[in-house]
Amino acid sequence: MSTPDAPEASTTQQDTVYAHLRQWVTVGRFQPGERLKIRTVAAEMGVGEMPVRAALQRLAAEGALVNVPNAGVAVPRLSLPEFDDLLQLRMLLEGEAAERGAARLDAAGQKSLGALCKRMARSLARGDSSDYLGANEDFHVRLYQAAGSPLLFALIDTLWLKAGPISNQLFDTPDASAVLNDAHEDLMKALGRRDSAGVRRAVEKDIFVAGQFLRRRIQQQKVSR
Structure with missing residues (x-):
């Protein structure tokens, strides 16, 4: 048997x-x-x-x-054109998922996001990049899954798979930690106002700001090789 x-x-x-x-x-x-x-x-x-x-x-x-x-x-290295394309697609799809998710999120969901936002702030304060990235992923997963579209989330998950390896390099730039949680705090304020469009803008800001730090890293690495 x-x-x-x-x-x-x-x-x-x-x-x-x-x-x-x-x-x-x-x-x-x-x-x-x-x-x-x-x-x-x-x-x-x-x-x-x-x-x-x-x-x-x-x-x-x-x-x-x-x-x-x-x-x-x-692990592949992204070229600048590949990274820019990935960034634009993330802003498009994640912005859509965020807006939909914000409209459907219940009080318990908002509370869990608030707790994760505070955890990210603590992680950044003590320089714990691993905990920040874990909490950041959990934050976005919960918001996007609230949108109720498994297909949209699957597309986003595929983009995350390609973006993941470079994401750790955010913490190679000393001034990044000071601003990485700003968009999450903006998002929580928009959620409190029941402003779904504001949540979308906050997610787009989050991706764009982090993307500019990472873009510079790619440029620096290209010059050094």
């Missing part, structure tokens, strides 16, 4: 490993240009190499990673 269950168990583990790795890419755990070694990733996750290999290839097929000849997979 144990043999027929083995493929299902293996598939479940592969899916779990894939989900974890996808999350790591999305929140910027890996840097642009970083080569991902199967053995190292497997050891860090406490799993075998086979599910990690399958997950990395699945992410490469999605464009989140790239295959490097004779070197496995690596």
Whole structure:
């Protein structure tokens, strides 16, 4: 009886490993240009190499990673045109999701966003980039899922997968931390006024401001290479 269950168990583990790795890419755990070694990733996750290999290839097929000849997979570097295109699409889709979500968000949802906004402020104050990025993702996920459009959220999630690796570089710019939470605070004020259009503008501002810091990083890296 144990043999027929083995493929299902293996598939479940592969899916779990894939989900974890996808999350790591999305929140910027890996840097642009970083080569991902199967053995190292497997050891860090406490799993075998086979599910990690399958997950990395699945992410490469999605464009989140790239295959490097004779070197496995690596995190891609975005060119300026690619980054600008990604930024514009994020503002368009996330602005729409934010406006829809704000119109449907209940009191409990607003309260949870308020708590996350305060958590982000504390994270920035103590220089905890990892906690900030985690809270930031949770904040936007809750708002966008309130829009009630799984298709819209899936499109946004695909864009996040491509933007994730460079997002950590926000904290390589000392003056970024001083302004990163401003748009979230504007958003909470708009929510309090039941101003869905204001929420949309706040999300667009959030993406644009962070994008300008990241754009400069891409330009600097291009010059240094």
